[in-house]
Amino acid sequence: MGVASHDTYLHRESVIHRWSPRLKLVSLLVLMFAFATVRQPILIPWMLGLAVGLYLLSGLPLAFLGQRLSYPGLFVLALVVLLPLTVGDTVLGQWGWLTLRQEGLEATLLIVGRFLSILTLGFILLGTTPFLTLLQAMRSLGLPTILADMTLLSYRYLFEIAAMLATMQQAMGLRGFGQGRQRWLRVNSQALQQLAMLAGNLLIRSYEQSERVYKAMRLRGYGYGVKRPKPSLADQPSPLSWGLAGGVLAAAVGLVVAEGLLRP
Amino acid sequence: MHIPDGILPAQVCAAGYAITGLATWYSLRQINSRPDPTAEIPKASLLTAAFFVASSIYIPVPPASVHLILNGLLGVMLGYFAFPAILIGLFFQALVIGHGGITTLGVNAAMMGIPAMLAYHIFQSRHTLGKVLTEPTRTGLFAFLGGTLGLGIAALIFLALIIFNIPAELDAGAERAAILALSIAHVPLALIEGLFTAMLVLFVRRVKPELLEG
Numbered sequence: 127m128g129v130a131s132h133d134t135y136l137h138r139e140s141v142i143h144r145w146s147p148r149l150k151l152v153s154l155l156v157l158m159f160a161f162a163t164v165r166q167p168i169l170i171p172w173m174l175g176l177a178v179g180l181y182l183l184s185g186l187p188l189a190f191l192g193q194r195l196s197y198p199g200l201f202v203l204a205l206v207v208l209l210p211l212t213v214g215d216t217v218l219g220q221w222g223w224l225t226l227r228q229e230g231l232e233a234t235l236l237i238v239g240r241f242l243s244i245l246t247l248g249f250i251l252l253g254t255t256p257f258l259t260l261l262q263a264m265r266s267l268g269l270p271t272i273l274a275d276m277t278l279l280s281y282r283y284l285f286e287i288a289a290m291l292a293t294m295q296q297a298m299g300l301r302g303f304g305q306g307r308q309r310w311l312r313v314n315s316q317a318l319q320q321l322a323m324l325a326g327n328l329l330i331r332s333y334e335q336s337e338r339v340y341k342a343m344r345l346r347g348y349g350y351g352v353k354r355p356k357p358s359l360a361d362q363p364s365p366l367s368w369g370l371a372g373g374v375l376a377a378a379v380g381l382v383v384a385e386g387l388l389r390p
Numbered sequence: 391m392h393i394p395d396g397i398l399p400a401q402v403c404a405a406g407y408a409i410t411g412l413a414t415w416y417s418l419r420q421i422n423s424r425p426d427p428t429a430e431i432p433k434a435s436l437l438t439a440a441f442f443v444a445s446s447i448y449i450p451v452p453p454a455s456v457h458l459i460l461n462g463l464l465g466v467m468l469g470y471f472a473f474p475a476i477l478i479g480l481f482f483q484a485l486v487i488g489h490g491g492i493t494t495l496g497v498n499a500a501m502m503g504i505p506a507m508l509a510y511h512i513f514q515s516r517h518t519l520g521k522v523l524t525e526p527t528r529t530g531l532f533a534f535l536g537g538t539l540g541l542g543i544a545a546l547i548f549l550a551l552i553i554f555n556i557p558a559e560l561d562a563g564a565e566r567a568a569i570l571a572l573s574i575a576h577v578p579l580a581l582i583e584g585l586f587t588a589m590l591v592l593f594v595r596r597v598k599p600e601l602l603e604g
Contacts, residue, residue: 241395287439332437
C-alpha cells in the first residue's frame with residue numbers, strides 16, 4: 127500500500143485552483159453523483175468530455191492522472207473483463223470459443239466510462255485543493271467536530287506510523303523472517319503469530335504515543351470547552367467561483383435530465 | 391474488498407451514504423454520552439492510522455499472499471469509535487491510493503463498519519459466559535468470532551452488491567451460483583482473519599490489557 131506518499135496537492139495557477147474550496151467540493155460531488163446515474167451508452171462521451179475538460183482547466187499534468195489511475199484501474203478491469211464474453215444474447219463476433227456480446231460490451235463501457243470520469247473528478251478535487259483546506263471546507267459544511275478532529279490527527283500520524291511499520295518489518299527481515307521453506311497453499315501458524323505480534327506492537331506503540339499526544343493537547347487547552355471559531359473560509363467566493371459552480375451544476379442537471387429522457 | 395467508483399448506480403451510492411450517515415450519527419451519540427468524549431479522540435485517531443497502516447501487512451500463503459481487512463479487529467478494539475475510524479480510513483484510501491471511491495464511500499463504510507460494530511458486541515458478550523471457560527480462552531474465542539464474522543459478513547455484502555449490480559443480463563440462477571462459489575472461496579480468508587484477530591488480541595491482553603477496555 128502506498129501510504130508513504132504525502133499530500134496529493136499540486137500547486138498550479140489555474141482557475142480550478144482558485145475556485146472556492148467549498149463550492150468546488152459541493153459542485154464536483156454533485157457532478158460525480160450525476161455521472162453515477164448515467165446508464166445510456168450515448169452519454170458516455172459527454173461524461174468523459176466533461177471530465178477531460180475540467181482536467182484540462184485544472185492544469186494538472188497527465189502523468190499525475192496516469193500514475194493514480196493504474197492501481198484502481200486494474201481492479202476495475204479485473205471485475206469487468208469477462209462481461210463482454212459472458213453476458214448478453216446479441217453476438218457481435220465469434221473467434222473459436224470466444225464470443226463477443228453486445229450487452230456485456232455496453233455494460234463494460236458504461237462501468238469503465240463512469241469509473242474514469244468519477245475518478246478524474248476526484249483527482250481534480252485532490253490535486254487542486256490541499257488536504258487541510260479540503261477538511262476545513264468539509265467542517266464549514268457541517269462535518270461533526272469529532273470526525274474532523276479524528277481525521278486531522280489520523281492524517282498527522284499516518285505517515286509516521288507507516289514509517290514505524292517499515293522499520294519494524296525491516297528488523298524482522300534482518301532477523302530471518304520469511305526466509306524459511308514455505309509449503310504451497312499453507313498458512314504457517316508461526317509466521318501468522320509473528321505478524322499478529324508485529325501488528326499488536328504497532329497498535330501498542332500508537333496507543334502509547336496517543337497518550338503523550340493527549341497530554342500535550344490538554345496542556346494547550348484541548349477539551350476545556352473553549353468555543354472554537356467557526357472555520358472561516360475567509361475568501362468569499364469570487365464571481366469566477368460562482369460561475370464555475372453554476373456551469374458544473376448545470377452540466378450535472380443536464381446529464382440527469384438527458385438520462386431520464388433517453389431511458390426507454 | 392472496496393467497491394470502486396462507477397460500478398454501482400447512483401441510487402445505491404445514495405442509500406450507502408444514508409446508512410453511513412445513520413450509523414455515524416448513532417456511533418457519535420454513543421461516544422458523546424461518555425463522561426469525557428474528547429479524552430478518547432487521540433487514542434482512537436492514532437489507532438485509526440495504525441489500523442490503516444497494519445492493513446498493508448500481507449500474510450504469506452505460497453505462492454501468493456493475502457492482505458487483511460481488520461474490520462472485525464477494529465470493532466473489537468475501538469468499540470463505537472470503529473465506525474468513524476473505518477469511514478476515515480476509507481476516505482484516506484480513496485485519497486491516497488485511489489482504492490475504493492468517493493461516490494462509493496458510503497457503501498464501503500456501511501459494508502465494513504456495520505460488521506465491525508457487530509464484532510464489538512460479539513466481543514463484549516464474552517463476559518456472559520461467566521466461568522464456563524477460562525478468561526484467556528473466552529477472550530481468544532470471542533475475538534476469533536468477531537474477526538471471522540466481521541470479514542465474513544462484509545464479504546457477503548460486497549459479493550451481493552457486485553453481482554446484483556454489474557451484469558446486464560445475468561440470470562438469477564447464475565447470480566445465486568456465483569454468490570455461493572465466491573462466498574465459499576472467502577471462508578478460508580475469514581478464518582485466517584479470525585485467527586489473526588485472536589492472536590493479536592491475546593498478545594495485547596498480555597502486554598497492554600487496557601487497550602481492550604474500549
